Amino acid sequence: MIFARRAIDDALWREAIGEFPVFDRLSETDIERLKVLAERFIRRKSIEGAQGLEIEAWMEAEIAAQACLPILGLDLDYYRGWRSLIVHPGGFLVRHSYEDEDGVVHEVCEERIGEAWDEGPVIVSWEDIDASRRGGEEGVNVIIHELAHKLDALNGTTNGMPPLHRDMDPARWSSDWSEAYEALCRRLDEERAPPIDEYAAESPAEFFSVASEYFFALPEVLRDAYPRVYEQLARFYRQEPIARP
C-alpha cells in the first residue's frame, strides 16, 4: 500500500505564511487552497539548492507558498514546461554576450538575483527571498517576479503579455499596458520619482513582472499609480488583493 506523503507539515506551513506579509490578505479558505497547490508544486517540481545551499523543509514550504500565490486563481498547469527551481545562497553571476553597433561581440558577467530561462529552470537568490520577509523590503518579491516571467512566456514570447483568458480583450490589454509603460518612462526621463521600482522601465516584460510583484505585495500602490494595469492583473490572476478582508 502506498501512503501519500503530506508534503508540508501544518506547523511549518503556518510559520511560512506568517513570515511574509504578501500572505496577510488571504482568507483562511485561500490559505488552505494555497497549501494544496504548494504541496502539488513540491511533488511536481524540484527545488534545488546551488553552491552548497541545503534546502530544508521549512525553506521548501516558504518557496512553494510564494511560488503558488500567482496561480491561486489559475492552476498548476500554468507552470508547465519546466521542472527546476534552483536557489543560490545570494546573487549569482551570469555570463552572457551581446553584439554592439559595430558588430563586435562582447562577453560580460553580470550579477543577478533571479532568472527565468525559456523552457528551463527558474533561478533565485535566497538572500533576496529573505528580503521580502516581514520587516524587509516592501513590494519586492523575487519568486513572484521570476514566475511572472514564466507566465508571460507561456504563449511563446516574453513580452509582457501572458496568454489572456477568453473574456479578456488583447487590444485593451495592449493599450492599457503601453499607456502605463510610456507614462513610467516619461516620468523617469523627466527625472521624477517613479511610483514603482524603476527597473519596470527596462522593457514591457520587466514591467509585467515588477507590476505583478506590486499587485501581490503592495496592491494599493499599483492601483493608485496605474489603475488599469491593476485591473488587468486582477482579471489575469483572477484575484483581487485589495478587496480581500
Ligand SMILES: [Zn+2]
Ligand atoms: Zn525580470
